[in-house]
Amino acid sequence: MDSTKARLVAAAVALLDAGGAKAVTIRAVAERCEVSHNTPYKHFDGRNDLLATVATNDFESLRAAFEAASFEDGARSRSSLTGALETLIAFSREHEARYRLMFSDNELSATPALEIAALASFQAFRLLVSRYQHQVGVTGIGEVELTGLVYATCHGAIDLEASGRAAGSKGLLSVESTLQNLFDLLEHRPIRS
Amino acid sequence: MDSTKARLVAAAVALLDAGGAKAVTIRAVAERCEVSHNTPYKHFDGRNDLLATVATNDFESLRAAFEAASFEDGARSRSSLTGALETLIAFSREHEARYRLMFSDNELSATPALEIAALASFQAFRLLVSRYQHQVGVTGIGEVELTGLVYATCHGAIDLEASGRAAGSKGLLSVESTLQNLFDLLEHRPIRS
DNA sequence: ACCTGAACACCGTTCAAGT
């Protein structure tokens, strides 16, 4: 273990966290692993494939977090859902470049493994939404529609915050506040002002 | 007119539309304008400044579209708002790279002109939401909160669709459907399933 | 199998020099 391939992925992750996607050059990854600048090509199809591998791993971790939330006390499905969303929000803030790689990078080649991991994490999320919907009693909207709405709102709020376009001057609220407003709305309760 | 500077911006726009952000190299922009590869540096601080200028222009166009929608019949503020959103959605589909530059590119240096243009377009959007809220009678949520919620949901739905992560296999709906669900929810009407 | 070193065709950016 600690194979060269795994060490290359770890180096890419470290560079992503430290300096963003632009810091992940094949040469920097190789240097960090103390191999020649050509070695990564023996393990990956190229820079894009390396980044896709990072995103795949992160989707698998996300799925695990979502599934762990599903195993929590079924009578508290709202907190299971909001807890899972908080995990995602925290990840987006602490690992911004990796979050963008997962959810916002259309240049990233869609490898089969990435597609599978992304779909699996989405299905785990959908299960959380479904349990929340049934337990809290959100009516008048289908499960698919509700999942899409929560998913889009959460991602949009995260992305706008990350891109700095949700600054105080615009009066935009935190991701948590926006999601809170959505849930209050769904549960037909007065929305906090 | 048709100054070198304006022609450089037009070339960058054409390259963005044709091949995405990665196609916008200083050298390609210069070649398209039939100037040396160094000339752009006499008009812009660098590649980032050129892209920021494109985004600034697009924010100004967006503001104009939002303001035009505000001047429509006040008795039809919901259609004014949804019409403005449709303009934005259409822009995001036809000029994906430019949309990402405006709303999702945190690498883009925030020039003062870009900040001002982005804020102005947001304020025009907020006015549309405000009129919609008062005319339709959305209660229990503040204007700022409602604007943030609509803004985040719209952007999130657009970005997920653009990144290809909202494919049919996930069962996610179109941007229009997601927004429709949100508006139905806001107006306390049964949501279409 | 895995790694190396040289090489190719690009980049963004800088600079001395021209008109």
Add this chain to the structure above:
DNA sequence: ACCTGAACACCGTTCAAGT
């Protein structure tokens, strides 16, 4: 003012060659 050509320090990627 505006433009040019050469140059520098990077990239991703390929390839022949080594162990």
